[in-house]
Amino acid sequence: MISIHKALKEKGLKVTPQRVAIYKAVVDCKNHPTVENIIDTIKMEYPSISVGTVYKVLNVLVSNDLLRKVESEKEVMRYDAVLEHHHHLFCMDTDRIEDYEDKELDILVAAYFKKKEIKNFKIENFKLHITGKFIK
Amino acid sequence: MISIHKALKEKGLKVTPQRVAIYKAVVDCKNHPTVENIIDTIKMEYPSISVGTVYKVLNVLVSNDLLRKVESEKEVMRYDAVLEHHHHLFCMDTDRIEDYEDKELDILVAAYFKKKEIKNFKIENFKLHITGKFIK
DNA sequence: TTATTAAAAGAGAATAATTATCTTTGCAGA
DNA sequence: TCTGCAAAGATAATTATTCTCTTTTAATAA
Structure with missing residues (x-):
């Protein structure tokens, strides 16, 4: 913080x-x-x-x-207010949105894009929008 | 279509x-x-x-x-209007948004989440928001 | 083909979210 | 402490979207 x-x-x-x-x-x-x-x-x-x-x-x-x-x-x-690289979990049923941090995933995806470039596009950043349901 | x-x-x-x-x-x-x-x-x-x-x-x-x-x-x-699973490329400088399909990436990420679950959350879907710049 | 009816379109008012304008206030450096 | 400029406050204006009510029309069946 x-x-x-x-x-x-x-x-x-x-x-x-x-x-x-x-x-x-x-x-x-x-x-x-x-x-x-x-x-x-x-x-x-x-x-x-x-x-x-x-x-x-x-x-x-x-x-x-x-x-x-x-x-x-x-x-x-x-x-x-969280500025660090992170993803979001969106609840399908409510308006709840939670932060989701996952360094391992970040590394996996970054490595993928390092290997396989998107043509005509220079990636600066990526973010996952994960939809689903929170369970107790 | x-x-x-x-x-x-x-x-x-x-x-x-x-x-x-x-x-x-x-x-x-x-x-x-x-x-x-x-x-x-x-x-x-x-x-x-x-x-x-x-x-x-x-x-x-x-x-x-x-x-x-x-x-x-x-x-x-x-x-x-594109309903198939796809991601989006957001231009940092303009309002341009392009669709980005990548089955290989989908498989990679899906496999990752199959292995490593997010606690208290059941994933239904995920989508990458990729920001960067379009190049000629 | 026409009659019927429920759904959809049209028109415009209403609402909600956000921005803009202008005046007053107060933070920060001298 | 004083002063100037940036920010806060108040409110009007704008923008995006929804709502309400009336008219029209698509789809079904006679």
Whole structure:
């Protein structure tokens, strides 16, 4: 987990209580929160925060690589504070999305693409979207 | 490529000129069109078509597995007429998205997951989101 | 072929999510 | 502590999408 205070400074961004709180809300929310989830969480600490500020701060954090957007088929955007290379497990029945890290798999796939190139395309990164069901 | 006329009948859906035209527009558009792209395309044939109809038909086609939504980080939804298992190449610099089929890779990854299960999760499907750059 | 009917299309209002604009506030360096 | 610029706040505007209601039409059977 990164120090948001330090990270903002390094990017030349002002450290404001809102930015810190919004970042922490995304971390705390777990399970890739929507903006609505984030607003709900942050309102506990900042009851008066403006919705526009939340959107603006999220965009600033995403465009400075301090947060990621999660790719999905749904209308509402979801956010992820985990920056390390990882994959996602999507539940078919609910909106649950879990992070999935697997170095062995990463190595396997990277080796495959090193051997077999995709024509007309230079790969920078890859990510698995795994759909299925969570079991108890 | 499926016969949309036959496919609609099989699903017990009425075959209407709009549905056929919208389906064909998605196929013709290539590169995973947005609703806007689809509307632009279809307006050539159907200048009077209602925007609401396009949305409604797309939802019907998606929920009957005749089209797929493309997962993305962007606000606007994009559609795909290719139903076969495949992956996507995302251009880092533009909005271009290309289909990528690779049976060998599918087998490799499937074999990996057969051997190494993810705990508490039953995999139904997986899909690679490959980001990078298209080269001439 | 025509009549019937349920489903789909059309039109436009409504909603939801997000962005933009403008003013006020406050962080950070001098 | 002071000052300037970046960020927050408030709210309007925009965009994408859905909903509601009416009209039309495809599909079935007489």
